[in-house]
Amino acid sequence: MRIIAFISLLLAFSFCGAAFAAEKETLPASVVAVIDIQKIMEEALASKEIQKKLDARRSQFQAEITKEENELRKAEKELAAMRDTLAVHEYSKREQQLKQRFSAVESYVRTRRKVLDQSYTIAMDAIRKAVISIIEEVSLQKGINIVIVKQNIIWTNRKLDITSDVLTLFNKKIPKINVNLPLEAEESE
Numbered sequence: 001m002r003i004i005a006f007i008s009l010l011l012a013f014s015f016c017g018a019a020f021a022a023e024k025e026t027l028p029a030s031v032v033a034v035i036d037i038q039k040i041m042e043e044a045l046a047s048k049e050i051q052k053k054l055d056a057r058r059s060q061f062q063a064e065i066t067k068e069e070n071e072l073r074k075a076e077k078e079l080a081a082m083r084d085t086l087a088v089h090e091y092s093k094r095e096q097q098l099k100q101r102f103s104a105v106e107s108y109v110r111t112r113r114k115v116l117d118q119s120y121t122i123a124m125d126a127i128r129k130a131v132i133s134i135i136e137e138v139s140l141q142k143g144i145n146i147v148i149v150k151q152n153i154i155w156t157n158r159k160l161d162i163t164s165d166v167l168t169l170f171n172k173k174i175p176k177i178n179v180n181l182p183l184e185a186e187e188s189e
Helices: 002-026 037-043 045-081 088-142 163-173 182-188
Strands: 032-035 146-149
Touching: 032 088, 032 163, 037 045, 037 088, 037 163, 045 088, 045 163, 088 163
Parallel strands: 032 146
Antiparallel strands: none
């Protein structure tokens, strides 16, 4: 009886091993490549164009804010100079109006900064999606079935790095990304 049980177990294991081996044979061989996404995001022509546009908008925004801050400081000084000549009620009224103006400017600054940040995020997400499609295209061309981000690797053979291939193709196919930024809509109003 023990011999029959042992033979049954042996046959069961051999069938499992054969099934596992058959499944293992159907998997393709791993062809690995490495990509430096950070480098592509920094060096792509579309990324540089977006960064240039956003920097210009930030500078324009900063100039507007500086002008508004200067006007507020001037109004504050003028009000302080009139403190002794104005009635208490009138002074309080003007002081309250100035505080409301300060508040409005602070709110405007927060809103604009948020819009600038959102604009940058939207644009960079569009670039990331485009980069992924280019990585897929290069991988299919080269028969690669695994792409690993370079920042997750301690060491690799440089021949596995497809960063320059992806960057070249990305710049060729997508030198510019047209993203409808919320900031553009706001400015056109």
